[in-house]
Amino acid sequence: MQWVGLQPRTLGRGLSTFCSKWSSVHVLMLVVLGVGPSASARHHMQLMVKPSRNTDVVRATHFSAGIPVSTVLTRMFVCGLLRTPNIDRLAEEGVKLTQHLAAAPVCTPSRSSFLTGRHSFRSGMEADDGYRALQWNGGSGGLPANETTFARILQQQGYATGLIGKWHQGVNCESRTDHCHHPLNHGFDYFYGMPFTLVNDCRPGGSPELDAVTRARLRLYTQVAALGVLTVAVGKMCGLISVSWKAVLGAAGLVFLFFVSWYASFGFVRRWNCILMRNHDVTEQPMVLERTASLMLHEAVSYIERNKHRPFLLFVSLLHVHVPLVTTKQFLGKSQHGLYGDSVEEMDWLVGEILKAVEVNGLKNTTVTYFTSDHGGHLEARDEHSQLGGWNGIFRGGKGMGGWEGGIRVPGVFRWPGVLPAGRVIHEPTSLMDVFPTVVQLGGGDVPQDRVIDGRSLVPLLQGTAEHSAHEFLFHYCGKYLHAARWHEKDSGRLWKVHYMTPRFHPKGAGACYDRHLCPCSGDGVTQHSPPLLFDLSRDPSEARPLSPGSEPRYHAVVARVGEAVKQHRRTLSPVPPQLSLGNIIWKPWLQPCCGTFPLCACGQDGDPSET
Ligand SMILES: *[C@@H]1O[C@H](CO)[C@@H](O)[C@H](O)[C@H]1NC(C)=O
Ligand SMILES: *[C@@H]1O[C@H](CO)[C@@H](O)[C@H](O)[C@H]1NC(C)=O
Secondary structure, eight states: OOOBOOOOOOHHHHHHHHHHHOOOOEEEEEEEEEOOOOHHHHTTOOEESSSOTTTOEEOOOEEEEEOOTTOOOOHHHHHTSSOOHHHHHHHHHSEEEEEEEOSSSSHHHHHHHHHHSSOGGGTTOSOSSSOSSOOOTTSSOOSOTTOOOHHHHHHHTTOEEEEEEOOOSOOOSSSTTOOTTSGGGTTOSEEEEOSSOOOGGGSTTOOOOTTHHHHHHHHHHHHHHHHHHHHHHHHHHTTSSOOOHHHHHHHHHHHHHHHHHHHHHHTTHHHHHSOEEETTEEEEESOOHHHHHHHHHHHHHHHHHHTTTSOEEEEEEOOOSSTTOOOOTTTTTOSSSHHHHHHHHHHHHHHHHHHHHHHHTTOGGGEEEEEEEEEEOOTTOBOSSOBSSOOOTTSOOOTTOSSSHHHHEEEEEEEOTBTSOTTOEEEEEEEGGGHHHHHHHHTTOOOOSSSOOOOOOOHHHHHTSOSSOSOSEEEEEETTEEEEEEEEETTTTEEEEEEEEEEOOBSTTSSSBTTSSSOOSSGGGEEEEEEEEEEETTTOTTOOSOBOTTTOTTHHHHHHHHHHHHHHHHTTOOOOOOSSSHHHHSOOGGGOOOSSSTTTOOEEOOOOGGGO
């Protein structure tokens, strides 16, 4: 086995490569895979380091995969304007992927693709035209039980498999306790965290984020209906209208019931959605935001300690760098970039503490650590004072935009000291969906053969035995719509990107849809391009200069070649039950996870480890 030492890397060069190629700012997720030797896994858990089979096999001992949920890696972040010494060190000691791409530009579908190695529409976790992410713990949509996550395969290989942090892949199907979409039904044997996601509504008095448009509309309907009833009542009192008082009262009663029914659900968003669970039990409802980070860190460290003598997979899915940017006192006001910067710096600290736990337990050389983000920075998230959703550096667009680089280009770092060459930088296109076959291979398992897997193992690329990514083409979706496709032409090294649809920015040319929360994927919020827009990312990473037959002699040939690839890709699609349909999205009281007595649901069992 060939140990490649951690050379004190030419720091300047490493960082400048980072800055020019990686200036994107994004939502982060961190995954830590720890693979310890176990009898059952020993036989299989081999990673070829060099081609000579007999002598040079290495077992991946631990995987740490950390996914800080919504962090934005900005130009500043990676170039040192924000202090992220721990993530910088992880990258210096590992392999950096500069063209790492999320399969979808929002949380729920991006994570389902990440967990299964498949585009989210293959599991029904993709928007039809309405909702693009799960909205309630009490909805019935979620990652279908017949999907296979990398955790499930590693569990079968004898790994302990833990998830700490955000899930956002659904909870129940038919009853409050069936937990059909729950992490423990998807190959994790330990779960501590939020079955949902952090949203503004989780902060008491926070401005509504969840379904804000629908809520505004319902409020308007209620007001109009109440005004109508009032008008009739006044008309009756003045003798202008002849209706019975019974009818007036009946109508007033209906308006009141209407109000109560929608307010009951939205008025309790915090209580219904912002909860913590340990395995199958709700432990905090609603959760106390200020102490969640320390609870999660405590859980992650104790998970590593508990499992250090056996192979483990730990997926830490941080809540950080997502509004409402909950940040503890030690970090508030400390960065140069407002609350957002504070949140990034606290996230970096958490990553450092988790890496420290790996190191003090003597697991550093036997642990594969992976760090990424589930989508780009959320440009529309801002208030009067500051930018809350981060920035995407030189890349165009952001969260919610499936085609533009800013929505999908995210950081990617793999560290495995002694096995993966420290400081290596890979500019080839890679996908978050590649993590599935990569982890499965490192864990000695086999990817399922009965379904389409879109990801390709990164192992040859990471080790340097392959020069090129296994993806000649990548397809970039927004909801169920194909917005763009990428062609890495290996012979010429050129990187073509064809856009079939792009969102209409508001105001025009603004770079985001500031008239809404997110850019839409279809309808009158997008422009269809026929002929499509063509860019050469190898020369124009900001997608600023569309090529034309005049400026690019190969324009027609490239568009035709990519069109052919799209046609072939489309042959692999088949319909599945939609998980984000209105019927699956809406809140159903009988599915609501609840501690105590429904509908009061209140508990707070765990103490704050930092106080004890
Ligand atoms: C871990 O790997 C590094 C780099 O290959 C090596 O220098 C170090 O001695 C290893 N540590 C242990 C405990 O094996
Ligand atoms: C899961 O079940 C659904 C509904 O029966 C089906 O359409 C889908 O193909 C199945 N997925 C897999 C991976 O078997």
